[in-house]
Amino acid sequence: MQATFGTRHNKVEAVICDMDNTLFDLVGAKREACRCVVDYLGTGDPEALFSRFLSGAYGFEDHRNIRDYLESLGVYDPGTFEVCCRTYEDVKLDMVETYPGVEETLRCLADAGIGLAVATDAELFQARRRLGKTGLIDLFEVVVTPEISGKRKPEPDSLLYALRRLDTAPAEAMMVGDSPVRDIAPGRRLGMVTAFAAYGDWRRSGPAEVGADIVLANFSELAGHLGIPGR
Numbered sequence: 001m002q003a004t005f006g007t008r009h010n011k012v013e014a015v016i017c018d019m020d021n022t023l024f025d026l027v028g029a030k031r032e033a034c035r036c037v038v039d040y041l042g043t044g045d046p047e048a049l050f051s052r053f054l055s056g057a058y059g060f061e062d063h064r065n066i067r068d069y070l071e072s073l074g075v076y077d078p079g080t081f082e083v084c085c086r087t088y089e090d091v092k093l094d095m096v097e098t099y100p101g102v103e104e105t106l107r108c109l110a111d112a113g114i115g116l117a118v119a120t121d122a123e124l125f126q127a128r129r130r131l132g133k134t135g136l137i138d139l140f141e142v143v144v145t146p147e148i149s150g151k152r153k154p155e156p157d158s159l160l161y162a163l164r165r166l167d168t169a170p171a172e173a174m175m176v177g178d179s180p181v182r183d184i185a186p187g188r189r190l191g192m193v194t195a196f197a198a199y200g201d202w203r204r205s206g207p208a209e210v211g212a213d214i215v216l217a218n219f220s221e222l223a224g225h226l227g228i229p230g231r
Contacts, residue, residue, distance in 0.1 A: 012193060012226055014115035014168040016159055017140075018177030019127060021200035023102050023118075023219075024134055029095035036091045037066065037084045044073055061126060063088075098134045099199060101220030106139045112228045117142035117162035119175075121152045121182070142166060153182040156190055163190075176222065179203075180210045188212075195222060 020026035030053065035046040052065040063085045070076035070084065110116055117140055120127050124145040131137035142165040149157040163173055170190040177183020178200035187194040188211060196212035197219065214225050223229070 011172055012114065012174050014117065014163070014166045014173040015109060015222070015226075016117045016119050016162045016166075016173060016175050016187075016192075018175075018179065018183045018197070019118050019120035019122060019130065021178040021202060022176060022183075022197045023136060024096050024098045024130070025200065026092075026096065026130075027202045029092045032095045033088045033092035037088050040084065040087055041070075041073070041075060041080075043075065044069070061122065093129060093133055096130050096133055098136065099219050101218060103134075103136060103139070105220050105223050106136065108223045108228050109226070110139060112226075114226070114228075115166040115168060116140045117144065117166055119144045119149075119153070119158040119162050121146060121158075123147065153179075154186045156186045159186055159190060159192070174226075176216070180212075184210055184212045195225065 017023060031046065031050055034049040037049060038044040038046045049066070049069045052069050053060055053062075055065070057068070058064045066084050066088060067076065067081055070081055106116060118127065118131070120143075122130070122145060124143075124147050127143055127145055128137065131140070131143065137143070142162050144158040144162050144165075146152045146158070149161045151157040153159075159170075159175060163170060166173070170192045174193040174195055175183055175187030175190075176195040176197060177187075178197040180196070184194045184196055193214075194212040195214045195216055196210045198215050199218050216222060216225075
């Protein structure tokens with residue numbers, strides 16, 4: 001199976017996918033979870049809470065963001081904090097659904113003998129919950145998180161770990177992700193083919209700054225780029 005990307009010719013034997021906002025819309029799920037937390041409180045602004053998770057003070061999923069937000073509103077107490085965290089996690093997981101064509105496309109790739117892995121910066125517990133909820137977990141041979149590889153993207157450790165587990169050289173593999181910095185850049189540095197998940201790019205990156213070999217308007221296009229007939 002021969003696929004052409006720019007001036008390079010690569011026989012892609014494995015595909016490594018980012019998870020959040022590549023396989024499903026986590027940002028939309030987080031925004032809805034923040035809205036439900038604010039509804040419970042009866043005060044505040046969902047976008048202000050969501051912005052806490054983007055601030056970099058802790059991590060993108062760290063509950064201390066919720067604690068600080070409650071403190072900023074003057075409504076913090078341990079009981080309220082516990083309910084808000086539980087509400088946030090329950091709603092976020094409930095709202096996670098795959099983008100159109102993701103499961104069907106992954107099955108096509110697997111049926112064609114393409115090795116499949118996930119490389120995500122989410123915690124392993126969160127990754128397994130989301131992949132389990134969406135029914136995708138059994139489609140991947142490898143799921144790599146920072147607890148496993150030792151470092152977060154854009155360091156290449158998670159991608160290298162997945163490649164070793166798939167027994168595939170970087171030049172024979174593709175990296176698919178929604179972040180130019182955390183997904184596309186490390187893939188390019190390793191010599192992988194890169195596919196930018198533009199449909200999940202909530203940051204609205206410009207094409208010039210992405211630098212990917214291909215740009216996907218939807219996940220289903222991936223099979224065609226690899227020369228695999230869709231279902």
